[in-house]
Amino acid sequence: MKKHINRKLFIFVSILFILLIPHQAYAHALLENTSPAQDSQLETSPKEITLTFNERLEKELYSIKLFDAKGERVSTSATEMSLDQKSLIQRLPELPDGTYTVSYKILSADGHPVDGSYVFSIGEAISQTTQMNPLDSGNQETGTKTIISSTISIFYFLLLLLTTGWILWGTIKKNENEVIKKNARKVVHILQILLLLSVILMGFFQLTNLVNSWSLVEIWSILSNTTIGITWIVSFLLVIVGFLLLHRKKWIDVLWVFLLIAMESINGHANAFEPPIVTIAIDLFHLLAAAIWAGGLFYMVYFWRKQREHVKEMLPLFSDIALIAILLLIVTGISSTYLFLPKLDYLLYTDWGIMLICKVAIVLFVIIAGGILRYFMKKKKESSIGTMLAIDFSFMIIITGIVGVFTHYSPVPQNEPLAWSEQDEAIEFTTSILPKIPGNNHFMVVADAKAEGIEIKRIALNLTFVNNPDIAPIQVPFEERAPAKHVEYMIDGQYLPFAGKWTAEVRILDSEDNEYVYHEDFVVY
Template identity: 30%
Template sequence: MSEPWSVRTRIAVLLGLVLALLCVPLAPASPAAAHAALVTTTPARDEVIGYAPREVLLTFSEPVTAVPGRVQVLAPDGRRITVGRPEVRDRTMRIPVRVPERPLGTYLVSYRVVSADSHPIAGSFVYSAGAPSATPPRPPDEQARQNAGLLLPTAKFTGYLGLVLAVGPTLLAATMWPRRRSRRGVAVTVYAGLALVAVATAGTWIGQAADTVGAPVGELGPADLRAVGESDVGVVLAARLALTALAAVLLPAAVRGIAGRGRVVGVVVVAVCVFLTWPLAGHPVAAPIPVVSVAAGAVHLAAMSVWLGGLLAVTVFLLRRTHQRVLARILPAWSRWATLAVGWLIVAGTGQAVMELGRPTALVNTPYGQLLIAKAALLAGVLAVAARQRRLVQRGTAAEHPRRVARAAGVELTVTAVVLALAAVLVQTPPGRTANAEAARADRAGIAQSVTIDLYTLQFDIYPAQAGTANSLHAFVYTPQGRALPVAQWTLSVALPGAGIEPIAVRVDVLEPNHGSAEIRFPVAGDWTLKMTARTTDIDQATVTATVTVR
């Protein structure tokens, strides 16, 4: 290839990276698009009850972890009444509170938790005892402000770019590199890739700390960074840094083509573990089938790194000044590797998309699905160009037209750089499967009621209050003074007299002395009659009857 074409190819690659970086600001400017959603609360949002409860319960759409010091309940006078630390069991967080000296008025609950896929969610709501206050309390730190901003999506993109530079060139150098060609350039590329992975991991750590505590990056302290290290995400990120350092020790021999079988196995094991750290710190851990989703995510990353990294190495280092006969041997071998990688890329990516979307309509009705369509469309265009190149290789004419190959490779790298930027945005966007939970939060789906009788006060909530699906019920019993009242035996039945459906007995599981839960399946929609009996002693029991509307 002549020198002008080499310059053009490099300019095309550089422009692709610049364009991808310009696409990064498409990401959300703050972590408001969290990946878990608050679906029910007890007391219910904006509910007016006749007493001050001794605990507040929040149920989310996914398992969560409370951020220390960021979960609180404020009394009507603005004083904090939270007692001890909140307790989290799976998707439900229990916040113990004390009854203030002046219990009547509006209470404010503010929370900040981290969902199972490492994304924070924050919010607040109010309830009232007796009657709402004229001036409800305000949370002390609820000013709107950016936390990590663009740091996280930029770090994601940098990490992907690092994998491309480290993986593909290493594979090419270890398996099909010409003997007479210098390996210095490819070695520098590989180490630059490892450095980018390390920098991206550090950036992710800092961004995660900022989003977790809800503070700008400039206000973070050592304790905030240590808090990330103590989380599941921090363990994964620390493992990634350690594995990257180990890769820096193992890769030189592989790049020089002198690695023995044991070192090759070590490189493969380290690479697999590195790939796993990305899905283990993202959406896949909260997917319906986490093991499958994590595996698909790792395969997707590995295939992308092999394909794009190898293509970059061929374009930058081999097409220029490599003899035609040598290229005639290298290009078919590389084409087979690329075809295999693209196949795995498509299979794993499709599997991931199905699991993260949850339903077909999410492909067009959610930001996640729309970004996925844009990514798939760009990738389809790239694959069309790659298919033409493969036909040239199969006919044995690719080595005779290095300029054409370089030009097409430049197009592929340019567009796929944009695809990587979209991927960085995509992993920061709520998956389509959580859209139902977000809609339920907006519509205040579900039912929450409080019924007071002589013996006790019963609070219960049913979510999502829909026919034909599993509905979760949580019930709590308190004394008239707002103290938890242990229940010796629960009895629950539901009926739909208007449709001739007789009472259906429902088993109640005891989670805590005053807390019962059940799973109810309403066969049809309608106004169902719910009867719940709580026996508090050998002789004291009472039945509460309520009507609940099931959609």
């Protein structure tokens, strides 16, 4: 019967692991503003290109390159970074009229590479804008590579928590039984070997996303000058040193665990948000609590069959400490979410948020399972205790899998350019807002009159802030154009001053004074 239950649990957890593997990995640092704007038409040559991102960038592996219509690079000056590490600046020489492509590469503070391109023109219109495409290509992974890197990430987190948690429990309660001590040392040695392997694999796949060529100079530059590289080296050395120093002094074991988990906290989402010292500290305590719960649970499950009396003796202590750890996980998790997200309803708009909601639901099941386990402990029902430990362990693996996949997603929803098209018997038009963020944007309406002999006389674009009806609609001040069958209206300006829900209204007046009105709802994050 027990084997049947365990087999079902294994199948259930395996299916969930497969579902957890992301089909696509998303970049984290998002391009918020560009100058010149995407698809803009300038009268004179700009003095510089400025790209502004939503979070701090690494001080290495960033560049802006400008290419002319022939694909030749036209500026070779060094790319500069602002003091707050959120903007890149490229000084430009005097540029002749023509179409230019801006191509950029950056490394976000949480270790994810991002690249992208956009187009602007000087002195002449762009024949057909790229407004349908987002600004960021995001250096996205797909297919087999994503599955492999995600699997490695999941098992790395699992091994990190199990290894550090097991070692922490060794400092909490001392075992006098030589057989148990020998088995415990054997298990932790295996965990250390597997953890070392997962750290090496994690480093390799992270490097594959960062290097352009596998030269020693470039590899060393990444390892020595980026947060992701430095934390990986320290983690690797800590795991190696662990084979020599662990199990000698309790304070050394605790310090080793603290430092190893700290490296993971520094190299993640927490490092990309403000203030980093607070977000990293919260994440550190979150992972420590997770390690105590996961490691202790693994200890209970491992020794349940062969050393049941020992486990029964430890269960009350584990139950109390695990409850405190779960409560700490909830408090630190809520705190991180509050710091990461400007609004809690953003949880519904990202894969990160959906996965967090699933994680919270499973944590609630863990709390219920813990309550049932305490009840069976009080009633001394050994077979039921073993079953509940197995169920709790399965929940732990699922949660760890979700955490392992978190690194592939951004907590903050991405503002994608608005590309809104409509057509009917009389009018065909496209409206674009780039990059569609609070603040400065590029607004464009391109329209055609379909009826013979009819021209477009005027176009108005009004923006209504749905979240506050006290704010009157904002009119985008397009310049007047001579009536024509095909017209293009465009302007740059701060006509989306707030994040929230908006409605765009396009009013088109033709040469016979017929007015056509269209509406489109969108959200600015």
